[in-house]
Every structure is written in C-alpha cells, then in structure tokens.
Amino acid sequence: MGNAAVNTSVRTIGFIGYGAMAIRMGANLRKAGYRIIAFVPSGKTDEDQTTLLPTPKAVAEQADLIIVCVPNDAALARSADGKEGIFAGARPGMLVLNTSTVSPEATDALQKAGKEHDVRVLDAPMSGSTPEAEKGELVMLVGGEAADVDAARPVLEAISKAIVHAGPSGAGTKLKLVVNGIMGATLxxxxxxxxxxxxxxxxxxxxxxxxxxxxxxSPHHKRKLLAAQKGAFPPQFPTRLMSKDMGLLIDTGRDVGAFMPGMAVAAQALALANRRHANDDYGSLIGAMEHSIVPHQDS
Structure with missing residues (x-):
C-alpha cells in the first residue's frame, strides 16, 4: 500500500499513457524508490517530475518494466504495435502490465503479440478511482501466469491494497468488466x-x-450522490470511460450468452449521460436524470 520494497531487478518503470490515474500510480511508485518515465501522446503532463519520451518504443528501451494505462482498444493497439510501439523496444523477458480497461479481444491480441516477442504480459486493470489511486489503495485484478504475477508483485503492492490473481491471461480484464458493470448498473x-x-x-x-x-x-456511490447534491461532477471516473466500459461488457456478454438486462439498461442510460457529460464524472448520470425533470436547475 505504497510502501513495498523495491524489486531490485526493476529500477525504472515506464508508463504508456500518463493521465489522472497513472500520475497517481507513478507518484506512489516514485515514493517506493522507482524512477518513472512515460510516453504521453500529447507530449504534456500535469506534473513535472517524470521524464517524457517521444514514443512507446523509446520508453520500452529505457524501462525495466512497462505499465500501460490507455483509454481504449485502439489506443492500446497504437501503443503496442508498429515500428514505434512497445514491442519494437522491449527486451526479451520484460514485463508489461496492462492496467487499461479494454475488451477481452484486445487483451488476447496483446498477449499473443507478447509471446511473439518473448515479452511477458499481464492484464492488470485496477478497481478504484482517483482517491484510491492517490492513497495507493487500488485493487489490482490480474490475469496471467502465476510466476509473472509474483515477479510483478512488488510493483503492484506499491500502488494497491490488494492484488487479486483472477486466473490466466484475460481473467483480469473480464473481472474488471464485472466490477465496472456492477458500478454502472448500481448507479x-x-x-x-x-x-x-x-x-x-x-x-x-x-x-x-x-x-x-x-x-x-456503498461508500463509492455516496461520493456520487454528494457530487449530485452539489451539482458538480469533477471527473474521478469520466462518463465517456464508464460508457465505453459498459459497451464492452454488453458486447462480450452477448458473445458468451450472459443474461444482463439490468446492465444493458444502465449502458443505455450512461450512453445518454455521455452526450451531455462526457468529461464529467460518471456520477453525472444522476444530474442528467434530475435535469430531465427539473429543467430550470443546472446539473
């Protein structure tokens, strides 16, 4: 929980994507003694302690371990593939932790590419929003080989309060969709x-x-209610990302034949909220609904 001993074989951690969650993870890893470097497509970051490099390949060439934290399948593919991608610079045996919430298909493609390049890949999405990331109290949901999970454990412990080894490659991704589906449907x-x-x-x-x-x-949803009561929705978890995750869940649920009518309705509700509040916290769904019956009140 932010105070794990440094893995002596990992000194430099490279982030691919360095947004709100990754910056907070990076801060806790730095406190634990790791050096942090990053690739950000925009070339800019909200903090000044991290060395930014021009490509994912450049990060992989200098890092001992990679953490990927990007918003969707397309961004993951762009980061991993091609002559400037992660695998173009990764060394055999390197660990890549994909903390992004993506589709099972994207997770499978990353794992397959890792095997082709002799790179170890874990799907390791996190449960928690920016407050948990700030405190190093995320729950990491990990899919992959047990030996690789053990190798990554010191790094994961520095950013989390719990590590759940959900099963083989892809299991972490699927468990994350379960968690986010429950969050969205409950909201x-x-x-x-x-x-x-x-x-x-x-x-x-x-x-x-x-x-x-x-x-x-839940305490999580009480935070959303408090924001709704104030009529302000600072983006701990933007609606555009929650709406995307609900869409991923509905798609994969159809593929496996899961009966999820409540989550399907929630996915539609969040898609509607996304039209009005894409960059606000997903708790803005409450505000969007309230606005529909109280049009004179700002939400």
Missing part, C-alpha cells in the same frame, strides 16, 4: 431512486442527506 438504480423521490415531492436535500446515511448505498 443507474440509485439515480432512478433519486428521480422517484423528487417526482414524489420529497425535499431535495432531505432525500440526498438520507441516502448519505443508509447502509444500502
């Missing part, structure tokens, strides 16, 4: 409850204050 139900209460004439602050106290609402 939709919370939003519907809020809308019923308002339509039924309950005082707005009384409603929100009561929901902040009851055990049936």
């Amino acid at each position: 939709n139900i919370v939003s519907e409850g809020v809308i019923y209460g308002l339509c039924a004439g309950l005082d707005r602050d009384t409603l929100y204050d009561a929901l902040a106290q009851v055990a049936v609402i």
